[in-house]
Amino acid sequence: xxxFRGFRAILxxxxxxxxxxxxxLFLMLFPPVLEMVAFGYALETDVRRMRTALLDEDRTVESRxxxxxxxxxxxxxxxxxxxxxxxxxxxxxxxxxxxxxxxPPGFARDLEAGRTARLQVLVDGSNSSVAGSALNTAVALALxxxxxxxxxxxxxxxxxxxxRPQILFNPAMRSPNFFVPGVIGVVLxxxxxxxxxxxxxxxxxxxxxxxxxxxxxxxxxxxxxxLVPYLLISGVMAFALFAIMSGLFDVPIAGSPWVLALATxxxxxxxxxxxxxxxxxxxxxxxxxxxxxxxxxxxxxxxGFIFPRDTMPVVFRAIGACLPTTxxxxxxxxxxxxxxxxxxxxxxxxxxxxxxxxxxxxxxLRFRWKLG
Amino acid sequence: MxxxxxxxxxxPMIECAGLTRRFGKFTAVxxxxxxxxxxxxxxxxxxNGSGKSTVIRMLCALLEPSGGTARVGGFDVARxxxxxxxxxxxxxxxxxxxxxxxxxxxxxxxxxLYGFHGAALRRRFDELVALTHLAxxxxxxxxxxxxxxxxxxxxxxxxxxxxxxxxxxxPTAGIDPVARRELWGLxxxxxxxxMTLFVTTHYMDEAxxxxxxxxxxxxxxxxSGLPDDLKRLPEVNxxxxxxxxxxxDHATAGLRVLRGLPGVRSATAFGQSMNLLVDATVTDGAVxxxxxxxxxxxxxxxxxxxxxxxxxxxxxxxxxGGGR
Numbered sequence: 001x002x003x004f005r006g007f008r009a010i011l012x013x014x015x016x017x018x019x020x021x022x023x024x025l026f027l028m029l030f031p032p033v034l035e036m037v038a039f040g041y042a043l044e045t046d047v048r049r050m051r052t053a054l055l056d057e058d059r060t061v062e063s064r065x066x067x068x069x070x071x072x073x074x075x076x077x078x079x080x081x082x083x084x085x086x087x088x089x090x091x092x093x094x095x096x097x098x099x100x101x102x103x104p105p106g107f108a109r110d111l112e113a114g115r116t117a118r119l120q121v122l123v124d125g126s127n128s129s130v131a132g133s134a135l136n137t138a139v140a141l142a143l144x145x146x147x148x149x150x151x152x153x154x155x156x157x158x159x160x161x162x163x164r165p166q167i168l169f170n171p172a173m174r175s176p177n178f179f180v181p182g183v184i185g186v187v188l189x190x191x192x193x194x195x196x197x198x199x200x201x202x203x204x205x206x207x208x209x210x211x212x213x214x215x216x217x218x219x220x221x222x223x224x225x226x227l228v229p230y231l232l233i234s235g236v237m238a239f240a241l242f243a244i245m246s247g248l249f250d251v252p253i254a255g256s257p258w259v260l261a262l263a264t265x266x267x268x269x270x271x272x273x274x275x276x277x278x279x280x281x282x283x284x285x286x287x288x289x290x291x292x293x294x295x296x297x298x299x300x301x302x303x304g305f306i307f308p309r310d311t312m313p314v315v316f317r318a319i320g321a322c323l324p325t326t327x328x329x330x331x332x333x334x335x336x337x338x339x340x341x342x343x344x345x346x347x348x349x350x351x352x353x354x355x356x357x358x359x360x361x362x363x364x365l366r367f368r369w370k371l372g
Numbered sequence: 373m374x375x376x377x378x379x380x381x382x383x384p385m386i387e388c389a390g391l392t393r394r395f396g397k398f399t400a401v402x403x404x405x406x407x408x409x410x411x412x413x414x415x416x417x418x419x420n421g422s423g424k425s426t427v428i429r430m431l432c433a434l435l436e437p438s439g440g441t442a443r444v445g446g447f448d449v450a451r452x453x454x455x456x457x458x459x460x461x462x463x464x465x466x467x468x469x470x471x472x473x474x475x476x477x478x479x480x481x482x483x484x485l486y487g488f489h490g491a492a493l494r495r496r497f498d499e500l501v502a503l504t505h506l507a508x509x510x511x512x513x514x515x516x517x518x519x520x521x522x523x524x525x526x527x528x529x530x531x532x533x534x535x536x537x538x539x540x541x542x543p544t545a546g547i548d549p550v551a552r553r554e555l556w557g558l559x560x561x562x563x564x565x566x567m568t569l570f571v572t573t574h575y576m577d578e579a580x581x582x583x584x585x586x587x588x589x590x591x592x593x594x595x596s597g598l599p600d601d602l603k604r605l606p607e608v609n610x611x612x613x614x615x616x617x618x619x620x621d622h623a624t625a626g627l628r629v630l631r632g633l634p635g636v637r638s639a640t641a642f643g644q645s646m647n648l649l650v651d652a653t654v655t656d657g658a659v660x661x662x663x664x665x666x667x668x669x670x671x672x673x674x675x676x677x678x679x680x681x682x683x684x685x686x687x688x689x690x691x692x693g694g695g696r
Binding site: 206208 | 432433434454457458460461462464465466468469470471472473477481482484485486487
């Protein structure tokens with residue numbers, strides 16, 4: 001009890017301060033939800049139903065059939081029919097469409113005659129992921145059509161090769177499934193680290209920290225009193241984010257929700273303590289904000305949230321290895337997508353717990369009992 | 373938790389010996405030695421940046437001394453801060469309160485911080501509200517209280533645990549004269565009940581009310597002692613001089629005249645009168661005559677003693693290396 005002296009008083013006060021100002025609470029809870037929804041939708045890298053313009057100069061059954069094949073891939077969507085090559089180029093240039101399909105006159109005739117029937121696909125290369133996807137789909141479509149014609153001409157009923165890929169997890173290869181657990185990791189970091197850093201630095205600025213130092217309050221009491229309310233609030237927030245994930249983005253949690261909850265708790269603890277550690281350095285709220293950003297930015301880029309860590313240069317991978325977010329995202333993806341068990345993710349959980357513990361000790365040591 | 377629970381049986385409640393604090397190469401507090409007995413009101417004066425707040429922070433264990441020792445209530449502030457802290461109350465210059473909490477919640481928080489709860493908390497709460505007359509403002513947010521009421525609330529918070537020693541850092545800066553007088557009324561009450569008070573201030577009239585004063589200048593304590601003893605110091609009353617108070621109908625013009633009179637060492641205006649330090653050879657008659665010659669009438673000359681301001685001016689001059 002005496003080591004934690006003042007814990008209950010601080011707890012009482014922190015809850016009052018947080019609840020007193022619903023607007024601040026709202027500002028703490030709402031942006032993460034918004035960021036989650038925005039990130040989740042924005043990071044949709046599946047390219048579907050691209051706006052496409054069509055120039056059909058052949059106007060035959062064959063040309064209509066090939067266009068139908070394009071549309072059936074679900075990658076292209078004809079939104080515009082144009083009358084000349086210039087119009088087609090202009091439609092792409094002006095950004096009205098991503099793709100232009102030009103079927104020249106004599107397409108069906110060439111096909112009939114056994115010559116190579118050519119058609120042109122214009123792709124807007126200024127958006128690389130769209131361009132790549134359009135290109136792959138168009139090339140694959142041409143190959144498949146060719147093979148089918150050659151096979152039937154040769155009287156062959158089955159193609160010599162076939163690959164049967166089986167995608168084990170996330171079989172639909174939907175990108176929300178891949179990104180949303182990562183988004184939750186990053187969003188939680190933004191909200192929590194700021195919260196505790198600000199809360200202590202505000203006391204320093206206002207001079208109430210000095211007042212606390214004069215009292216018989218012990219540092220463990222102060223640190224825990226600051227941590228517990230924010231742990232509860234961010235826990236509720238994490239719960240909401242996972243609910244949005246499975247509700248709005250249709251990403252079911254394949255593994256045990258309890259393992260996910262444990263990972264979240266350890267992660268939040270590490271982040272909140274990181275915030276406290278920042279507050280021992282930062283003299284004012286501006287500095288606290290900047291220090292927090294120092295940790296947020298690498299978490300976005302080096303945690304494997306967007307870019308796979310395996311392809312990163314060693315330095316960036318090393319940075320990633322120091323970030324709690326990296327381990328949380330690994331764990332969350334494992335549990336949510338692959339149904340990983342407690343034993344599977346235990347090493348990650350161990351690292352998260354270790355980080356939280358080390359940061360807490362550092363914090364207690366760094367916490368200057370005197371304002372030197 | 374009461375004022376009796378200290379380690380100092382009959383010794384001084386605050387005792388500094390050679391107290392020093394350096395920040396890098398800068399010495400903010402240099403070899404400060406003084407003591408304050410139980411029930412005394414110690415007025416700590418000095419210009420901004422002279423080291424007042426640094427001393428108070430060391431005495432409250434907010435800052436570690438670089439040298440020397442300080443004991444409060446008999447406990448060494450550097451070695452036994454955890455035993456010393458329950459004895460002290462501290463009211464900072466900013467009246468540090470939680471702005472988003474009401475007066476009631478602020479006071480209640482500090483009560484809990486010092487280990488009060490349940491009926492004991494309610495009882496102590498009511499006592500403090502009665503003492504500071506905060507009742508009508510209890511449900512107002514601290515941010516919306518005026519300076520005087522903020523100060524009372526901060527005071528109530530600092531008194532929650534009935535400290536044996538109360539430190540007040542410029543408690544009257546920026547509050548109205550009525551609140552100022554009432555605060556001093558309270559301080560005298562506390563002192564009469566055996567509480568030791570350590571007050572920093574800029575106001576000379578407040579210094580005059582203290583039972584003991586100290587003056588710090590450029591990090592060094594120039595003097596400390598009872599106001600009457602200080603006023604009798606030879607540096608303040610140079611041999612062969614006397615102090616007179618001169619009232620007349622035109623004090624500003626009179627000041628100019630008297631400053632030109634041979635044998636007048638210093639002259640300071642106080643409203644319609646002037647305080648002069650003159651050579652003993654300057655007679656009251658000579659003063660009247662010179663003022664009369666300048667057409668200034670209704671002259672009244674009477675002997676007077678030095679004020680604390682005179683004391684501090686004289687000692688600062690000496691510390692700066694002689695008169696000006």
